[in-house]
Amino acid sequence: MENGAAPTAKPVIVAIDGPSGTGKSSTSKAVAAQLGLSYLDTGAQYRAITWWMVTNGIDLEDPTAIAAVAGKPEIVSGTDPAAPTITVDGVDVAGPIRTQEVTSKVSAVSAVPEVRARITELQRSLAAGADKGIVVEGRDIGTTVLPDADLKIFLTASPEARAARRSGELKGADVHATREALIKRDAADSSRKTSPLAKADDAVEVDTTELTLAQVIECVVTLVEEKRAGK
Ligand SMILES: Nc1ncnc2c1ncn2[C@@H]1O[C@H](COP(=O)(O)OP(=O)(O)O)[C@@H](O)[C@H]1O
Ligand SMILES: Nc1ccn([C@@H]2O[C@H](COP(=O)(O)OP(=O)(O)O)[C@@H](O)[C@H]2O)c(=O)n1
Known part of the structure; x- marks a missing residue:
């Protein structure tokens, strides 16, 4: 080693996939x-492009109409895990992308191949630019976006646990209706032709149903540290 300098750790790429509400x-x-490490919420990017389409009156029942404008909005993600940001054409959309309307329409938009190609390119470039490494979460990160990730995790949980977690967030929301909406969105995300929600063959599956969030975090941190140590 030159000048006795400490070796710089190689950037570590972690892919975390799974259905809604798994953590x-x-x-x-x-x-x-x-x-x-840096952090990228890829769902926020799909929500942001959906928000732009809704705001601009694009017919979301028409995949050709969606594909025709997929390249128009400029989506920028801030990757600091302490303060992640998301803008569309310079507008902060962190709040508006979480509405029920966007949530109910995002699966139709994210199923369009032109949308996925555009967003996947953004994701790969952010991952390549993360000096220390990045944790990227979504549905197709381990299978399609970053197939060479150093570590792939696939989180699962029972539909009941996921619905209870989500309705806890959406104060007062009916657990049954939340459960039905989650199941519908997962089915759409899992059955689309282009890069569906799926576990990569080499992903570690963690069922979070009976685990606290702190236990899941500890489990993933340990797996990353083991990878870094070459175990
Ligand atoms: N293991 C867990 N036990 C209990 N609640 C959890 C757990 N993991 C996440 N949560 C809570 O569930 C909700 C959904 O988690 P989130 O991380 O947004 O899931 P996802 O990104 O998979 O949709 C959040 O309110 C979060 O605090
Ligand atoms: N890598 C990804 C991430 C999200 N998505 C889409 O974006 C939607 C919203 O993702 P999200 O992660 O914000 O969803 P929540 O489970 O957090 O509600 C998903 O339902 C998918 O339709 C995707 O297609 N591919």
Whole structure:
């Protein structure tokens, strides 16, 4: 080693996939913060492009209409896990992308191949530019976006646990209706032709139903540290 300098750690790429409400965002943010890595919420990017389409009156029942404008909005993601940001054409959309309207329409938009190609390119470039490494969470990160990730995790949980977690967030929301909406969105995301929600063959599956968030975070941090140590 020249000048006795300490070796610089190789950037580590972590892919976390799974259905809605399994804890991907909370886990990824915490793991990235704890390990000094960047963090990317790819669902927020699909929500942002959906928000733009809704705002601009695009017919979301028509995949050709969606494909025709997929390249128009400029979507920028801030990857600091302590303060992730998302803008569309310079407008902060962190709030508006979480509405029921966007949630109910995002699967139709994200199924369009031109949308996926556009967003996948953004994701790969953000991952390549993360000096220390990055935790990227979504549905197709381990299978399609970053197939060479150093570590792939696939989070699962029972529909009941996921619905209870989500309705806890959406204060007062009916657990049954939330459960039905989750199941419908997962079915759409899993059955689309282009890069569906799926576990990569080499992903580690973690069932979070009976685990606390702190336990899931600890489990993933340990797996990253083991990878880094070459175990
Ligand atoms: N293991 C867990 N136990 C209990 N609640 C959890 C757990 N993991 C996440 N949560 C909570 O569930 C909700 C959904 O988690 P989130 O990380 O947004 O899931 P996802 O990104 O997979 O949709 C959040 O309110 C979060 O605090
Ligand atoms: N890598 C990804 C991430 C999200 N998505 C789409 O974006 C939607 C919203 O993702 P999200 O992660 O914000 O969803 P939540 O489970 O957090 O509600 C999903 O239902 C998918 O339709 C995708 O297609 N591919």
